[in-house]
Amino acid sequence: xxxxxxxxxxxxxxxxxxxxxxxxxxxxxxxxxxxxxxxxxxxxxxxxxxxxxxxxxxxxxxxxxxxxxxxxxxxxxxxxxxxxxxxxxxxxxxxxxxxxxxxxxxxxxxxxxxxxxxxxxxxxxxxxxxxxxxxxxxxxxxxxxxxxxxxxxxxxxxxxxxxxxxxxxxxxxxxxxxxxxxxxxxxxxxxxxxxxxxxxxxxxxxxxxxxxxxxxxxxxxxxxxxxxxxxxxxxxxxxxxxxxxxxxxxxxxxxxxxxxxxxxxxxxxxxxxxxxxxxxxxxxxxxxxxxxxxxxxxxxxxxxxxxxxxxxxxxxxxxxxxxxxxxxxxxxxxxxxxxxxxxxxxxxxxxxxxxxxxxxxxxxxxxxxxxxxxxxxxxxxxxxxxxxxxxxxxxxxxxxxxxxxxxxxxxxxxxxxxxxxxxxxxxxxxxxxxxxxxxxxxxxxxxxxxxxxxx
Amino acid sequence: xxxxxxxxxxxxxxxxxxxxxxxxxxxxxxxxxxxxxxxxxxxxxxxxxxxxxxxxxxxxxxxxxxxxxxxxxxxxxxxxxxxxxxxxxxxxxxxxxxxxxxxxxxxxxxxxxxxxxxxxxxxxxxxxxxxxxxxxxxxxxxxxxxxxxxxxxxxxxxxxxxxxxxxxxxxxxxxxxxxxxxxxxxxxxxxxxxxxxxxxxxxxxxxxxxxxxxxxxxxxxxxxxxxxxxxxxxxxxxxxxxxxxxxxxxxxxxxxxxxxxxxx
Ligand code: HEM
Ligand code: HEM
Ligand SMILES: [Fe+2]
Numbered sequence: 001x002x003x004x005x006x007x008x009x010x011x012x013x014x015x016x017x018x019x020x021x022x023x024x025x026x027x028x029x030x031x032x033x034x035x036x037x038x039x040x041x042x043x044x045x046x047x048x049x050x051x052x053x054x055x056x057x058x059x060x061x062x063x064x065x066x067x068x069x070x071x072x073x074x075x076x077x078x079x080x081x082x083x084x085x086x087x088x089x090x091x092x093x094x095x096x097x098x099x100x101x102x103x104x105x106x107x108x109x110x111x112x113x114x115x116x117x118x119x120x121x122x123x124x125x126x127x128x129x130x131x132x133x134x135x136x137x138x139x140x141x142x143x144x145x146x147x148x149x150x151x152x153x154x155x156x157x158x159x160x161x162x163x164x165x166x167x168x169x170x171x172x173x174x175x176x177x178x179x180x181x182x183x184x185x186x187x188x189x190x191x192x193x194x195x196x197x198x199x200x201x202x203x204x205x206x207x208x209x210x211x212x213x214x215x216x217x218x219x220x221x222x223x224x225x226x227x228x229x230x231x232x233x234x235x236x237x238x239x240x241x242x243x244x245x246x247x248x249x250x251x252x253x254x255x256x257x258x259x260x261x262x263x264x265x266x267x268x269x270x271x272x273x274x275x276x277x278x279x280x281x282x283x284x285x286x287x288x289x290x291x292x293x294x295x296x297x298x299x300x301x302x303x304x305x306x307x308x309x310x311x312x313x314x315x316x317x318x319x320x321x322x323x324x325x326x327x328x329x330x331x332x333x334x335x336x337x338x339x340x341x342x343x344x345x346x347x348x349x350x351x352x353x354x355x356x357x358x359x360x361x362x363x364x365x366x367x368x369x370x371x372x373x374x375x376x377x378x379x380x381x382x383x384x385x386x387x388x389x390x391x392x393x394x395x396x397x398x399x400x401x402x403x404x405x406x407x408x409x410x411x412x413x414x415x416x417x418x419x420x421x422x423x424x425x426x427x428x429x430x431x432x433x434x435x436x437x438x439x440x441x442x443x444x445x446x447x448x449x450x451x452x453x454x455x
Numbered sequence: 456x457x458x459x460x461x462x463x464x465x466x467x468x469x470x471x472x473x474x475x476x477x478x479x480x481x482x483x484x485x486x487x488x489x490x491x492x493x494x495x496x497x498x499x500x501x502x503x504x505x506x507x508x509x510x511x512x513x514x515x516x517x518x519x520x521x522x523x524x525x526x527x528x529x530x531x532x533x534x535x536x537x538x539x540x541x542x543x544x545x546x547x548x549x550x551x552x553x554x555x556x557x558x559x560x561x562x563x564x565x566x567x568x569x570x571x572x573x574x575x576x577x578x579x580x581x582x583x584x585x586x587x588x589x590x591x592x593x594x595x596x597x598x599x600x601x602x603x604x605x606x607x608x609x610x611x612x613x614x615x616x617x618x619x620x621x622x623x624x625x626x627x628x629x630x631x632x633x634x635x636x637x638x639x640x641x642x643x644x645x646x647x648x649x650x651x652x653x654x655x656x657x658x659x660x661x662x663x664x665x666x667x668x669x670x671x672x673x674x675x676x677x678x679x680x681x682x683x684x685x686x687x688x689x690x691x692x693x694x695x696x697x698x699x700x701x702x703x704x705x706x707x708x709x710x711x712x713x714x715x716x717x718x719x
Contacts (some may be wrong), residue, residue: 033557034526041558046526047515105512112509113524149459173502175579176492179522180484219459224467233473234480242587243520244492245484250585252480316589320521320529387525395591398528446515 003074005081007436010351012067012091013344016060017427019098020337023056023186023404024420025210034402034409040399044106051105051117058115059098064340065197066090066133069154071347072204073137076151077144082136089134097125113178113382114413116168117185123169130162149218150204157196171173176244183239190331191260191302198298198339199225202271205342217274224266231259238310242319250312259311271295276416284349286362290342293370297334301377305330317392322384322405330377341426352433353440365426372419376426379415383408492582504575507568516559519579521587528557531588534577538638541630542573544685552627552679554670611655614701622693623650626686631678646677654702662695 029040029049038046051389074081081087104110110117118126137158141151168185172178203221207214238255271292282288298361305327309318318324345362349355384407391401457465488494508514514523517530532541545552546569549559564572619637623629629638633649653662664671667688669678682688699705 030526038558045516045558045560047512047524047560049526050515050526051512108511110510110512112512112514114514117512117515149463173497173505174488174492174494175505175520175575176488176582178484180481180488215459219457219462222459222462222466223457226462227471229466229470230473233470233477236477240484241585243522244488244582244584246487246491247585248480249484316587319587320518320523320525322525325525391591392589393591393593394597395594397469399553402557445688 002078003080004438005084005087006071006074007322008081008091009067009085009347009437011088012070013347014208014430015091015095016063016067016340016344019060019063020423021427023053023060024423026050026053026056028413028416028420030411031413034404048105051110052102054115055098055101055105055117057337059094061332061336061340063091063094064306064343065158065201066094066345068201068340068343069133069158071343071351072201073140073151074153076148076204077141078146078162079140082139082143090129090136094129097122097129098258101376113168113182115371116182119429120169123165123422127162134159134162148214149221150200150207150214153196153203154200155222157193160193160196161189162179164193178245180240180245183236187236187239188233190230190335191235194336195228195232195263196225198265198294198335199228201339201343202267202291202295202343205287205346206229206271206274206278207222208346209282209284209288209291210274211282212274212278220266220270220274224263226347227263227266228260231256232263235260238312238315241312241315250379253357254310254312254339258307260310261299261307264299264303268295268299269308274356279412283355284346286357286366287342287346289363289366290338290345293366294334294338294342297338297370297373299334301302301327301330301332301334305377318384320381321387321392323388324384326377326380326384330373333373340436344430348430348433351436351440353437354433356429356432359429361429361432363423365422365429367422368425369422372415372417372422375415376412376419378417379408379412383412483615485655485702494577496578496581498573498574501570501578502575503568504571504573504578507564507572508575509685511560511562520582520584522715527557529588530576530579531582531584532580534573534580537630538627539573539577540624540685541627542576543569544627545630546572548684551684553677573662605714611652612703614651614654617701620693620697622686622690626681626690626694628694650698651701654699659695659699662698663691666691666694 021193026044026049029044030046030053032038033041033046033049040049046053069085070081101110101122104119104122109119110137111119134155138155141147141155144151148433164185167181170181172181181278199221206212207217234252235247238257240249240253267348272295273287277290309315309323309327331424345357349357385410386402386405390404485497508519513530516524516527518524519530521529521531535547542698543566546562546564547559616635617627619635621631623634628634631647632638633651635651657665665678666686667682668680669676670680682691688695
């Protein structure tokens with residue numbers, strides 16, 4: 001670590017870990033409710049658990065992105081962060097807003113639109129908060145000694161994510177239009193600008209971990225994010241098939257969303273080939289595992305499983321079933337959770353000066369969580385496909401079908417336990433790193449990376 | 456091979472072009488949606504219903520237009536399938552209608568609020584969703600194979616055709632049961648049989664006993680106890696009398712009081 005102000009990243013990551021655990025706890029509440037163990041219904045009905053689960057997911061991923069930006073930007077711009085104190089204010093206020101929102105969900109206080117449940121007054125606070133963040137890193141880049149593609153792509157990804165939040169705040173009396181703009185946030189985030197962020201983080205990690213020339217890595221970054229927007233913008237149409245929008249979206253959404261996996265495929269090939277090409281084998285194997293894992297799992301979860309239900313003929317029957325949940329889990333995990341965990345695995349040893357990257361806990365954390373997630377996806381898949389066949393194709397009653405697939409949720413819970421064990425190990429390793437230190441702050445990045453491994 | 460500059464131009468150019476197309480299509484969608492969704496029918500009641508839908512996050516359990524959560528039934532066509540009267544009774548006390556099932560939140564809505572929710576769902580049900588939800592393609596094939604969807608066919612005299620008394624609608628029966636060819640779309644799937652020929656299986660007293668408390672007769676039944684929720688004790692008798700009156704064999708003496716009353 002070169003700059004003192006990069007230390008703030010640690011606290012963003014620590015907060016993210018805490019919220020990840022809470023997210024999973026609420027996931028379990030829903031899993032148990034689905035096998036009839038809904039004893040918490042009076043206090044935490046399913047819709048509360050779900051809103052908390054998905055909002056915590058988004059909040060911890062955003063915290064991870066922000067922490068990553070606070071680490072990367074000073075280094076790329078080659079100067080201290082513009083206002084380190086503002087970063088602290090921003091972290092704390094972001095958490096406070098998040099906590100209020102989540103407590104509110106337990107008291108029926110929300111906006112009731114999937115993924116955008118945060119009540120309107122809090123929306124404004126989020127906007128102010130994100131503006132502060134963007135100003136802070138934006139001015140750091142502006143006043144920096146150099147402009148790098150990685151920094152610019154990261155910045156524009158974050159800026160565009162903030163801008164796209166706004167259409168989701170327009171009020172409509174027409175449910176169709178409401179839903180139309182909800183997707184400007186949800187879809188254009190995960191299949192658009194977040195991919196920019198992911199691409200930039202991936203690019204940064206590959207430069208650091210493989211030692212391949214920056215020019216080469218960054219050229220491919222442009223091509224990949226180019227593919228993302230080429231397919232992803234009109235690909236929004238795959239959410240407009242059956243919500244009351246014109247019929248031409250079936251054609252446009254079908255064609256362009258079918259191309260979306262290309263960007264993810266590109267990302268996977270890019271990561272693997274850079275890792276192969278890289279002359280310098282970085283000792284931080286854990287970070288490399290998570291980086292390559294993210295590139296691969298995002299292709300499987302988003303690219304492959306997304307494609308599986310994106311054609312209108314298929315989506316007619318899978319729309320709004322557990323098939324969507326299957327895809328949602330692995331896509332979010334592979335693309336955004338794993339890239340954050342990769343950043344954390346890379347950054348922590350640098351911030352704290354402790355090289356806990358080659359021990360049993362860190363490799364079990366990687367394998368258990370990934371195997372667990374694959375198994376969870378499998379459980380959702382079996383439940384989802386059965387639901388589609390019985391309910392949507394044979395016409396059986398919803399509740400009767402849910403009874404039939406209940407058993408797969410026992411499987412889901414078992415898989416989730418494995419997954420959660422992996423997460424616990426990851427966090428245990430996080431905790432063992434201790435706090436960021438000033439000595440680590442003084443030592444040069446490269447020097448720190450050459451130190452022998454300790455465990 | 457591409458240079459970095461070319462790659463950058465590809466990214467910026469591609470993004471600009473496709474975002475431009477997207478904006479044009481968005482404007483076009485705005486122009487067409489009012490017709491496709493019957494926007495002129497969005498009354499103040501529909502809007503009020505939408506607000507209730509949002510402020511209670513019904514989407515956190517249900518899907519509407521296929522969007523939302525997968526814990527509870529898709530509601531786009533619920534008004535068509537169940538009928539308004541059934542919905543009124545259901546929303547007042549969801550657990551009473553589906554005892555022992557997965558739980559919905561028990562909201563204390565006023566009658567007016569319930570009307571608003573129903574108005575909203577009714578408007579949603581009429582939006583042209585490009586064919587969603589599809590007719591289940593295998594349903595007919597299954598029925599042709601004789602696979603019962605819970606309804607057991609029985610032989611016997613063909614029931615009479617008569618106008619259906621109001622109590623079957625207000626009492627929510629028609630939400631689950633088919634009666635004289637009406638209603639029952641969703642109920643057949645949980646094994647609620649058409650009621651026209653119930654006289655073949657049950658006597659008048661058995662019908663009364665059943666309706667008064669179905670679970671007492673068959674503990675695991677999916678039919679709720681509706682007395683006190685949707686019907687009164689007196690209406691139970693009215694229902695039973697009408698149902699047995701559909702039997703053509705016994706109908707003559709009881710069903711023809713008018714001619715009998717005519718003095719010769
Ligand atoms: C990392 C990228 C991705 C993430 C995080 C992601 C996540 C999600 C989530 C959470 C949903 C449910 C949204 C809702 O109902 O509100 C969803 C829906 C959907 N996704 Fe993705 N997705 C990604 C990429 C893709 C790709 C590349 C494709 C297509 C090739 C795709 C196809 C779909 C489709 C068709 C639906 C609609 C499902 C339905 O009709 O219920 N997704 N995705
Ligand atoms: C480990 C324990 C977990 C369990 C038991 C669990 C369970 C669930 C359940 C039951 C739902 C609701 C599906 C429905 O509407 O019926 C859900 C939704 C969701 N979960 Fe999880 N989850 C877990 C972890 C995760 C993780 C780690 C992620 C992200 C990386 C995640 C992302 C999501 C998303 C995006 C949705 C919304 C899906 C959609 O709308 O299609 N979950 N989860
Ligand atoms: Fe999408």
